Amino acid sequence: MIFYRQNLSDTQLLDLYKKLLKPRLIEEKMLILIRQGKVSKWFSGIGQEAIAVGVTAVLDDSEYILPMHRNLGVFTSRNIPLYRLFSQWQGKANGFTKGRDRSFHFGTQEYNIIGMISHLGPQLGIADGIALANKLQNNKKITAVFTGEGATSEGDFHEALNIAAVWKLPVMFIIENNGYGLSTPTNEQYLCENLADKGIGYGIESHIIDGNNILEVYTKLAQLKAEMQENPHPVLLEFKTFRMRGHEEASGTKYVPEELMKIWGTKDPVDNYRMFLLDEGILSEGYDAQLHEEIKKEIDENLAIANAEPEIIPTYSGELDDVYKDFEYKEISSSLLTENIRFIDAISSSLKQSMQRHENLVIMGQDIAEYGGAFKITDGFVALFGKERVRNTPICESAVVSAGMGLSINGYKAIVEMQFADFVSTGFNPIVNLLAKSHYRWGEKADVVVRMPCGGGTQAGPFHSQTNEAWFTKTPGLKVVYPAFPYDAKGLLNTAINDPNPVLFFEHKQLYRSIYQDVPSDYYTLPLGKAALLKEGNSVTIITFGAPVHWALDTLAKNPEIEADLIDLRTLQPLDTETIFASVKKTGKVIIYQEDTMFGGIASDISALIMEECFEYLDAPVKRVASLDSPIPFTKALEDQFLPKNRFEEVLKELLDY
Missing domain, CATH: 3.40.50.970 (Thiamin diphosphate (ThDP)-binding fold, Pyr/PP domains)
Incomplete structure (x- = not known):
């Protein structure tokens, strides 16, 4: 040598x-x-x-x-x-x-x-x-x-x-x-x-x-x-x-x-x-x-x-308290000025105002720059913020999620857009093994939001229509948000971006251009982990989130005699068990409505929690309504059969008659 x-x-x-x-x-x-x-x-x-x-x-x-x-x-x-x-x-x-x-x-x-x-x-x-x-x-x-x-x-x-x-x-x-x-x-x-x-x-x-x-x-x-x-x-x-x-x-x-x-x-x-x-x-x-x-x-x-x-003496609090980085939610109230906008516009408004508020925020994703993304949510962002902060990526979800973690480590905030939530499977490992575990393992935040355009009803087939929130709700260290209304989408996304923990933010594609609401024009926040009680009644509790919120509202509109508590979870992790348990104890009957397939979905965990915490208050078995346990098909007739929309009313009435 x-x-x-x-x-x-x-x-x-x-x-x-x-x-x-x-x-x-x-x-x-x-x-x-x-x-x-x-x-x-x-x-x-x-x-x-x-x-x-x-x-x-x-x-x-x-x-x-x-x-x-x-x-x-x-x-x-x-x-x-x-x-x-x-x-x-x-x-x-x-x-x-x-x-x-x-x-x-x-x-x-x-x-x-x-x-x-x-x-x-x-x-x-x-x-x-x-x-x-x-x-x-x-x-x-x-x-x-x-x-x-x-x-x-x-x-x-x-x-x-x-x-x-x-x-x-x-x-x-x-x-x-x-x-x-x-x-x-x-x-x-x-x-x-x-x-x-x-x-x-x-x-x-x-x-x-x-x-x-x-x-x-x-x-x-x-x-x-x-x-x-x-x-x-x-x-x-x-x-x-x-x-x-x-x-x-x-x-x-x-x-x-x-x-x-x-x-x-x-x-x-x-x-x-x-x-x-x-x-x-x-x-x-x-x-x-x-x-x-x-x-x-x-x-x-x-x-x-x-x-x-000395050897470490384990405590439950010591372990559980370190799964997430402490986040002090700061409520920012909106002005009275509102505009009637679509769900998709609310997402875009949140991203735009967050980019203005956080100069260290970088958005990454396929085709999100000049093209504006597959759903045009970031259209015009390059002109406002430049290509350094609004970055087209190669088709490589895994490395992009990891790069988001690197940005977070080095003082930045990152948003990663999955073009479709289905594609997150190729970025699954860094989400569940890197982002989710970093704070617990060595105290390092993962200031990354992964946006997840998801859901069926658009005849997009098995690779563009999944609602795969259950892949992540069972992973300690992740937060999972799933709004159903434009107002919630904007306020919750703002909070998700502020939160230094990794957040999976689900956006139902069918809601993008079909749901309108009066939404504050300026910046505001909503807390994670707090459900919304959309309707109140004494006969049954309906627990749902995402597109099924609107399907449930349609069912109740058709059946005005049904007096139901309708809970829109909005956030799946953390889960608002306080609102759930209070409603179930009041009504004695509960039905959980999800678009995801039945087996292994979050409805199963919510059902188990209710059985453990509210059993003596129940007047009937907890019911779940979900999509078929098959991949989601393309043809409209097959997709309509797959989705739970046409089965909910029947199961709801059976529960009320129990």
């Missing part, structure tokens, strides 16, 4: 050595603790330290790094107190996740490090969002994100690189090609000779770098950073290296040919660099021994602090 010091001073060269040595000595200590049963799991980065250290040394402390679970050198180079890392690995409170996640599955705004989730790919999209925020601020900051050669097969890798290329984002995409994805060798993972060649397909600059040579890593990245600051653009970097331990310690390395282990053993990044420094007279044997002792002492002292820390 040949080292070229170029214009680096002795002090810089020694500093890189110290930064290499610390994670190596910590790792060696961890291997001992693993054998003693004092650490439950360990993902070793031995043999790969030069990449993490080199990247971190090049970036300023204010620049975000998104490491993987073998990048201990990122954390130590950012000088995180070791006792906090040890507490994290032992699941103690001084760690970064309060015992809720392990290893390096955490982030810390204090040190501008954003850790991975086990699904790997989403953090590439997060880096895009962080870099977009930097670019919008023109602060010349660079973002670095790590991935392994195995994760380059994920769709998120393609999506994130494509977005970064199209938007010219200053992101270093770092591939640590260490030969194996757990036990699967690279020749069973991809066919191209070098992963750097993939950069050609995205139209971005790419390089192959010796990942075991700290000086090559440092000098090349320093050069690239300067170029990226001058001319923002992404780069794809393939670091050739090797993992000298198992995927994690329990896996072992028996699947690796012994000869290959010997070859890479001679390329050890720490040992080779030490010999270079000794040969050049920059490092002495005595000073090297002193460094070893100092670091080992620091490790032992910090381990003692972590070991002395």
Whole structure:
């Protein structure tokens, strides 16, 4: 291994050595603790330290790094107190996740490090969002994100690189090609000779770098950073290296040919660099021994602090209170000036006024810029706010949702428009595993609203007509809003945008241009988690939301003798159980009306809650009315049969006659 010091001073060269040595000595200590049963799991980065250290040394402390679970050198180079890392690995409170996640599955705004989730790919999209925020601020900051050669097969890798290329984002995409994805060798993972060649397909600059040579890593990245600051653009970097331990310690390395282990053993990044420094007279044997002792002492002292820390004592409130970030709702009342507008106009008005109110708000989605979106909701927004804030995206829902998270991390608010709610399935993972869990895991908000044009009645078929709220109402950490009227849509969307938690905002397409209402012209808010009692009566409680609210109103208009409490939930998570239970206790009979299919829909949970909390007040079984348990069809006759609209009246009357 040949080292070229170029214009680096002795002090810089020694500093890189110290930064290499610390994670190596910590790792060696961890291997001992693993054998003693004092650490439950360990993902070793031995043999790969030069990449993490080199990247971190090049970036300023204010620049975000998104490491993987073998990048201990990122954390130590950012000088995180070791006792906090040890507490994290032992699941103690001084760690970064309060015992809720392990290893390096955490982030810390204090040190501008954003850790991975086990699904790997989403953090590439997060880096895009962080870099977009930097670019919008023109602060010349660079973002670095790590991935392994195995994760380059994920769709998120393609999506994130494509977005970064199209938007010219200053992101270093770092591939640590260490030969194996757990036990699967690279020749069973991809066919191209070098992963750097993939950069050609995205139209971005790419390089192959010796990942075991700290000086090559440092000098090349320093050069690239300067170029990226001058001319923002992404780069794809393939670091050739090797993992000298198992995927994690329990896996072992028996699947690796012994000869290959010997070859890479001679390329050890720490040992080779030490010999270079000794040969050049920059490092002495005595000073090297002193460094070893100092670091080992620091490790032992910090381990003692972590070991002395008590185990976490779980409490229900402690866990549940951290699922969502605290949000203090501020009621903003409207003026008396109103205009009679459609549901779709109310959504557009909310977005426009929110963009004016929040200068850090960015809207992303397919065809939302000059075209104005599939439903023309953002028509004219580019002229008002510019393409920097009203951004057309490639067709890549997963990376766009992750980019929304990156924007949130870096001080922005994000709205992601799904062209149709059905398409959220390709962005499902980052919503339920990234946005939903981030605050619970490490206290980080996910200030992202995902808009969901949904619902049937327009003969759009199985891929454009679902109302799939139940996919998300059962996911802790998400809020789900589903208005039925223009007034509610505007006020609730304003609040959803203000809320720093992730919100799924459902907008029924059939209501867009069919429902009119007098809506305040100015900005106002409505609270999440508060249902609306549209009609009052003593004979039955009707609980519904979305388009079925209007179908229920039509049914009651046809049957004026029915005295019903009609509850429009408006918000599904949080759910207004207080209003539900009070009504059921008054009427003694309840019917839940949803457009979603029956099995597994939110009506089932509401029914169970009523049975648990109001059983002694019931005069009849709780009834549910929902769509057929089939995909939603296209032809009108089939769709009419699928939807519950034609079955509700009959079931309602049967309940009243019970």
